[in-house]
Amino acid sequence: MRLPALGLGCMSLSHAYGIAPSPEDGERMLRGAFEAGVRFFDTATLYGGGRNEELVGRAISGHRDEIVLASKGGMAIVDGTRVIDGRPETLRAQVDASLVRLGVDHIDLYYLHRWDKKIPIGESVGALAEAMDAGKIGAVGLSEVSVERLREAQQVAPIAAVQNEYSLWSRNAELGMLDATAESGVALVAFSPLARGFLADAIADPEEFAERDIRRAMPRFQHPHWEANAALLPRWRALAAEAGVTPAQLALAWVSSRGDHVVPIPGTTSLAHLRELLVPVEVPDEILARAGELIGTATVSGPRYAPLQTSEVDAEEIAA
Helix, strand or coil: CCCCCCCEECHHHCCCECCCCCHHHHHHHHHHHHHHCCCEEECCCCHHHHHHHHHHHHHHCCCHHHCEEEEEECEEEECCEEEECCCHHHHHHHHHHHHHHHCCCCECEEEECCCCCCCCHHHHHHHHHHHHHCCCECCEEEECCCHHHHHHHHCCCCEEEEEEECECCECHHHHCHHHHHHHHCCEEEEECCCCCCCCCCCCCCHHHCCCCEHHHHCHHHCCCHHHHHHCCHHHHHHHHHHHCCCHHHHHHHHHHCCCCCEEEECECCCHHHHHHHHCCCCCCHHHHHHHHHHCCCCCCCCCCCCHHHHHHCCCCCCCC
Protein backbone atom coordinates (compact mmCIF):
# COMPACT_ATOMS: atom_id res chain seq x y z
CA MET A 1 0.00 0.00 0.00
CA ARG A 2 1.10 3.58 -0.62
CA LEU A 3 1.17 5.71 2.52
CA PRO A 4 1.08 9.52 2.68
CA ALA A 5 4.51 11.10 3.11
CA LEU A 6 3.71 12.16 6.67
CA GLY A 7 1.37 10.83 9.33
CA LEU A 8 0.26 11.77 12.82
CA GLY A 9 1.05 9.56 15.78
CA CYS A 10 -1.96 9.93 18.07
CA MET A 11 -0.54 8.28 21.21
CA SER A 12 0.21 11.43 23.18
CA LEU A 13 -3.43 12.49 23.09
CA SER A 14 -4.28 9.64 25.50
CA HIS A 15 -1.13 7.97 26.69
CA ALA A 16 2.51 7.98 27.76
CA TYR A 17 3.54 11.61 28.18
CA GLY A 18 1.96 12.50 31.48
CA ILE A 19 -1.32 14.40 31.60
CA ALA A 20 -3.22 13.98 28.34
CA PRO A 21 -5.53 16.69 27.01
CA SER A 22 -9.24 16.32 27.65
CA PRO A 23 -11.17 14.17 25.15
CA GLU A 24 -12.77 17.35 23.83
CA ASP A 25 -9.40 19.02 23.25
CA GLY A 26 -8.00 15.82 21.76
CA GLU A 27 -10.86 15.55 19.31
CA ARG A 28 -10.47 19.22 18.43
CA MET A 29 -6.78 18.61 17.80
CA LEU A 30 -7.44 15.66 15.48
CA ARG A 31 -10.11 17.48 13.52
CA GLY A 32 -7.72 20.41 13.16
CA ALA A 33 -5.06 18.00 11.91
CA PHE A 34 -7.42 16.77 9.20
CA GLU A 35 -8.28 20.33 8.22
CA ALA A 36 -4.54 21.11 8.05
CA GLY A 37 -4.03 18.26 5.57
CA VAL A 38 -3.12 15.18 7.62
CA ARG A 39 -4.47 12.04 5.98
CA PHE A 40 -2.64 9.29 7.89
CA PHE A 41 -3.59 8.67 11.53
CA ASP A 42 -1.86 6.11 13.76
CA THR A 43 -3.37 4.71 16.97
CA ALA A 44 -3.28 1.41 18.91
CA THR A 45 -5.15 -0.91 21.24
CA LEU A 46 -2.63 0.00 23.96
CA TYR A 47 -2.99 3.77 23.94
CA GLY A 48 -5.11 4.89 26.83
CA GLY A 49 -6.47 1.37 27.26
CA GLY A 50 -8.53 1.78 24.08
CA ARG A 51 -9.56 5.39 24.66
CA ASN A 52 -7.26 6.65 21.92
CA GLU A 53 -9.00 4.52 19.31
CA GLU A 54 -12.35 5.84 20.50
CA LEU A 55 -11.03 9.40 20.25
CA VAL A 56 -9.66 8.88 16.75
CA GLY A 57 -12.90 7.20 15.71
CA ARG A 58 -14.96 10.20 16.77
CA ALA A 59 -12.57 12.64 15.11
CA ILE A 60 -12.54 10.93 11.72
CA SER A 61 -16.28 10.43 11.61
CA GLY A 62 -17.52 11.66 8.27
CA HIS A 63 -14.06 11.47 6.67
CA ARG A 64 -13.32 7.74 6.80
CA ASP A 65 -12.83 7.34 3.05
CA GLU A 66 -10.40 10.26 2.91
CA ILE A 67 -7.78 8.92 5.30
CA VAL A 68 -5.40 6.05 5.90
CA LEU A 69 -6.19 4.62 9.33
CA ALA A 70 -3.63 2.52 11.22
CA SER A 71 -3.91 0.72 14.53
CA LYS A 72 -2.08 -2.04 16.39
CA GLY A 73 -2.68 -5.12 18.49
CA GLY A 74 -0.64 -7.58 20.46
CA MET A 75 -0.01 -5.20 23.34
CA ALA A 76 -2.76 -3.95 25.64
CA ILE A 77 -3.63 -2.77 29.13
CA VAL A 78 -4.99 -5.76 31.06
CA ASP A 79 -6.11 -5.16 34.65
CA GLY A 80 -3.99 -2.03 34.77
CA THR A 81 -0.84 -3.71 33.43
CA ARG A 82 0.72 -3.50 29.97
CA VAL A 83 0.70 -7.02 28.51
CA ILE A 84 2.35 -8.30 25.32
CA ASP A 85 0.23 -11.13 23.94
CA GLY A 86 0.62 -12.32 20.36
CA ARG A 87 -1.59 -15.39 20.53
CA PRO A 88 -3.83 -15.66 17.46
CA GLU A 89 -7.00 -15.72 19.54
CA THR A 90 -5.92 -12.54 21.32
CA LEU A 91 -5.19 -10.75 18.07
CA ARG A 92 -8.49 -11.80 16.54
CA ALA A 93 -10.33 -10.37 19.54
CA GLN A 94 -8.27 -7.19 19.51
CA VAL A 95 -8.90 -6.53 15.82
CA ASP A 96 -12.63 -6.86 16.40
CA ALA A 97 -12.47 -4.60 19.45
CA SER A 98 -10.46 -2.00 17.52
CA LEU A 99 -13.10 -1.92 14.80
CA VAL A 100 -15.80 -1.27 17.40
CA ARG A 101 -13.87 1.45 19.22
CA LEU A 102 -12.94 3.18 15.97
CA GLY A 103 -16.47 2.85 14.63
CA VAL A 104 -15.30 1.57 11.24
CA ASP A 105 -15.79 -1.58 9.19
CA HIS A 106 -12.11 -1.91 8.28
CA ILE A 107 -8.69 -0.61 9.33
CA ASP A 108 -6.31 0.15 6.49
CA LEU A 109 -3.12 -0.94 8.25
CA TYR A 110 -2.94 -3.09 11.39
CA TYR A 111 0.38 -3.75 13.08
CA LEU A 112 1.58 -6.41 15.43
CA HIS A 113 2.59 -3.87 18.08
CA ARG A 114 5.25 -6.09 19.64
CA TRP A 115 6.47 -9.56 18.79
CA ASP A 116 5.47 -11.82 21.66
CA LYS A 117 8.66 -13.82 22.06
CA LYS A 118 6.71 -16.78 23.43
CA ILE A 119 4.81 -17.13 20.15
CA PRO A 120 6.34 -17.80 16.72
CA ILE A 121 5.79 -14.62 14.76
CA GLY A 122 4.24 -16.62 11.93
CA GLU A 123 1.33 -17.56 14.19
CA SER A 124 0.65 -13.93 15.10
CA VAL A 125 1.00 -12.73 11.52
CA GLY A 126 -1.20 -15.59 10.36
CA ALA A 127 -4.04 -14.29 12.53
CA LEU A 128 -3.67 -10.83 11.02
CA ALA A 129 -3.59 -12.33 7.54
CA GLU A 130 -6.92 -13.99 8.33
CA ALA A 131 -8.29 -10.60 9.33
CA MET A 132 -7.05 -9.20 6.05
CA ASP A 133 -8.71 -12.00 4.09
CA ALA A 134 -11.93 -11.26 5.97
CA GLY A 135 -11.78 -7.60 4.96
CA LYS A 136 -11.33 -6.38 8.54
CA ILE A 137 -7.90 -4.91 7.81
CA GLY A 138 -6.37 -3.79 4.57
CA ALA A 139 -2.73 -4.65 5.23
CA VAL A 140 -0.45 -6.17 7.86
CA GLY A 141 2.34 -4.29 9.59
CA LEU A 142 4.97 -5.02 12.24
CA SER A 143 6.36 -2.76 14.97
CA GLU A 144 9.72 -2.76 16.77
CA VAL A 145 10.96 -5.83 14.91
CA SER A 146 14.31 -6.93 13.50
CA VAL A 147 15.14 -7.73 9.90
CA GLU A 148 15.16 -11.41 10.83
CA ARG A 149 11.60 -11.20 12.15
CA LEU A 150 10.48 -9.26 9.09
CA ARG A 151 11.83 -12.02 6.85
CA GLU A 152 10.05 -14.69 8.90
CA ALA A 153 6.76 -12.77 8.76
CA GLN A 154 7.05 -12.29 4.99
CA GLN A 155 6.99 -16.06 4.59
CA VAL A 156 3.45 -16.02 6.01
CA ALA A 157 1.86 -12.86 4.59
CA PRO A 158 2.76 -9.69 2.69
CA ILE A 159 4.02 -7.04 5.09
CA ALA A 160 3.11 -3.50 4.09
CA ALA A 161 4.94 -1.52 6.76
CA VAL A 162 7.39 -1.76 9.63
CA GLN A 163 7.01 0.86 12.34
CA ASN A 164 10.26 1.28 14.24
CA GLU A 165 11.76 4.23 16.07
CA TYR A 166 13.94 6.30 13.75
CA SER A 167 15.39 9.75 14.22
CA LEU A 168 18.75 11.46 14.25
CA TRP A 169 19.31 10.25 17.79
CA SER A 170 17.92 6.71 17.31
CA ARG A 171 19.70 5.13 14.34
CA ASN A 172 18.73 1.51 15.01
CA ALA A 173 17.00 1.31 11.63
CA GLU A 174 20.37 1.81 9.97
CA LEU A 175 21.50 -1.59 11.29
CA GLY A 176 19.62 -3.25 8.44
CA MET A 177 15.94 -2.31 8.54
CA LEU A 178 16.27 0.85 6.44
CA ASP A 179 17.77 -1.17 3.59
CA ALA A 180 15.61 -4.27 4.08
CA THR A 181 12.37 -2.33 3.82
CA ALA A 182 13.54 -0.40 0.78
CA GLU A 183 14.61 -3.58 -0.98
CA SER A 184 11.31 -5.37 -0.35
CA GLY A 185 8.94 -2.47 -1.04
CA VAL A 186 7.89 -2.11 2.60
CA ALA A 187 7.20 1.29 4.14
CA LEU A 188 9.39 2.20 7.12
CA VAL A 189 7.12 4.19 9.40
CA ALA A 190 9.34 6.20 11.73
CA PHE A 191 7.89 6.87 15.15
CA SER A 192 9.40 9.48 17.47
CA PRO A 193 11.16 11.26 14.56
CA LEU A 194 11.69 14.30 16.81
CA ALA A 195 13.42 12.23 19.50
CA ARG A 196 10.48 12.46 21.92
CA GLY A 197 10.64 16.26 21.87
CA PHE A 198 14.42 16.59 22.26
CA LEU A 199 15.04 17.63 18.64
CA ALA A 200 12.06 19.97 18.71
CA ASP A 201 13.97 21.84 21.44
CA ALA A 202 10.90 21.35 23.60
CA ILE A 203 12.53 20.04 26.79
CA ALA A 204 14.13 22.44 29.24
CA ASP A 205 14.50 20.07 32.18
CA PRO A 206 13.42 16.40 32.34
CA GLU A 207 12.77 16.89 36.05
CA GLU A 208 9.70 18.85 34.95
CA PHE A 209 8.16 15.84 33.20
CA ALA A 210 4.82 14.76 34.63
CA GLU A 211 5.02 11.92 37.13
CA ARG A 212 3.83 9.23 34.71
CA ASP A 213 5.70 10.51 31.65
CA ILE A 214 7.43 7.47 30.11
CA ARG A 215 10.52 9.56 29.33
CA ARG A 216 11.35 9.55 33.04
CA ALA A 217 12.42 5.91 32.61
CA MET A 218 14.49 6.55 29.48
CA PRO A 219 18.23 6.80 30.13
CA ARG A 220 18.81 9.65 27.67
CA PHE A 221 16.70 11.94 29.84
CA GLN A 222 18.44 10.88 33.05
CA HIS A 223 21.67 11.99 34.74
CA PRO A 224 24.41 11.94 33.50
CA HIS A 225 23.18 11.34 29.94
CA TRP A 226 20.80 14.31 29.90
CA GLU A 227 23.56 16.81 30.60
CA ALA A 228 25.67 15.38 27.75
CA ASN A 229 22.74 15.43 25.34
CA ALA A 230 21.56 18.90 26.33
CA ALA A 231 25.06 20.19 25.53
CA LEU A 232 24.32 19.42 21.86
CA LEU A 233 21.30 21.71 21.70
CA PRO A 234 23.01 25.11 21.19
CA ARG A 235 24.73 23.84 18.04
CA TRP A 236 21.48 22.13 16.96
CA ARG A 237 19.56 25.40 17.27
CA ALA A 238 22.26 27.22 15.35
CA LEU A 239 22.21 24.68 12.53
CA ALA A 240 18.42 24.99 12.19
CA ALA A 241 18.72 28.77 12.13
CA GLU A 242 21.37 28.54 9.41
CA ALA A 243 18.94 26.46 7.34
CA GLY A 244 16.14 28.95 7.97
CA VAL A 245 13.92 26.36 9.64
CA THR A 246 12.91 25.43 13.16
CA PRO A 247 14.72 22.64 15.02
CA ALA A 248 11.66 20.40 14.66
CA GLN A 249 11.44 21.05 10.93
CA LEU A 250 15.11 20.19 10.50
CA ALA A 251 14.72 16.93 12.41
CA LEU A 252 11.71 15.94 10.35
CA ALA A 253 13.39 16.89 7.06
CA TRP A 254 16.34 14.65 7.94
CA VAL A 255 14.12 11.62 8.57
CA SER A 256 12.12 12.25 5.39
CA SER A 257 15.35 12.45 3.40
CA ARG A 258 16.35 8.90 4.34
CA GLY A 259 14.32 7.30 1.56
CA ASP A 260 11.11 7.60 -0.39
CA HIS A 261 9.75 4.69 1.61
CA VAL A 262 10.35 6.40 4.99
CA VAL A 263 7.20 7.87 6.51
CA PRO A 264 7.62 9.90 9.73
CA ILE A 265 4.69 10.02 12.16
CA PRO A 266 5.44 12.75 14.70
CA GLY A 267 3.08 13.08 17.61
CA THR A 268 1.92 16.23 19.36
CA THR A 269 -0.91 17.61 21.44
CA SER A 270 -0.45 21.07 19.91
CA LEU A 271 -2.13 22.02 16.65
CA ALA A 272 0.26 24.96 16.28
CA HIS A 273 3.23 22.59 16.52
CA LEU A 274 1.65 20.24 13.99
CA ARG A 275 1.10 23.09 11.55
CA GLU A 276 4.80 23.96 11.97
CA LEU A 277 5.70 20.41 10.96
CA LEU A 278 3.41 20.49 7.93
CA VAL A 279 5.13 23.54 6.41
CA PRO A 280 7.09 22.39 3.32
CA VAL A 281 10.78 23.18 3.80
CA GLU A 282 13.85 22.85 1.62
CA VAL A 283 17.00 21.94 3.52
CA PRO A 284 20.29 21.68 1.60
CA ASP A 285 21.91 18.25 1.56
CA GLU A 286 25.02 19.72 3.14
CA ILE A 287 23.07 20.85 6.20
CA LEU A 288 21.29 17.51 6.45
CA ALA A 289 24.70 15.84 6.43
CA ARG A 290 25.93 18.14 9.18
CA ALA A 291 22.79 17.40 11.18
CA GLY A 292 23.62 13.71 10.95
CA GLU A 293 27.14 14.37 12.21
CA LEU A 294 26.00 16.57 15.10
CA ILE A 295 23.24 14.27 16.38
CA GLY A 296 23.94 10.57 15.99
CA THR A 297 25.15 7.35 17.53
CA ALA A 298 28.60 8.76 18.20
CA THR A 299 27.35 11.90 19.98
CA VAL A 300 24.14 10.93 21.80
CA SER A 301 24.63 9.65 25.33
CA GLY A 302 22.69 6.69 26.72
CA PRO A 303 20.59 3.82 25.31
CA ARG A 304 17.09 4.59 24.06
CA TYR A 305 15.37 2.26 26.55
CA ALA A 306 16.01 0.94 30.03
CA PRO A 307 16.91 -2.79 30.21
CA LEU A 308 13.33 -4.06 30.71
CA GLN A 309 11.96 -2.16 27.73
CA THR A 310 14.96 -3.19 25.63
CA SER A 311 14.21 -6.83 26.39
CA GLU A 312 10.65 -6.42 25.14
CA VAL A 313 11.54 -5.21 21.66
CA ASP A 314 13.05 -7.16 18.79
CA ALA A 315 14.47 -4.32 16.72
CA GLU A 316 18.22 -4.18 16.28
CA GLU A 317 19.83 -2.31 19.16
CA ILE A 318 22.96 -0.20 19.03
CA ALA A 319 25.53 -1.46 21.52
CA ALA A 320 25.90 0.85 24.50
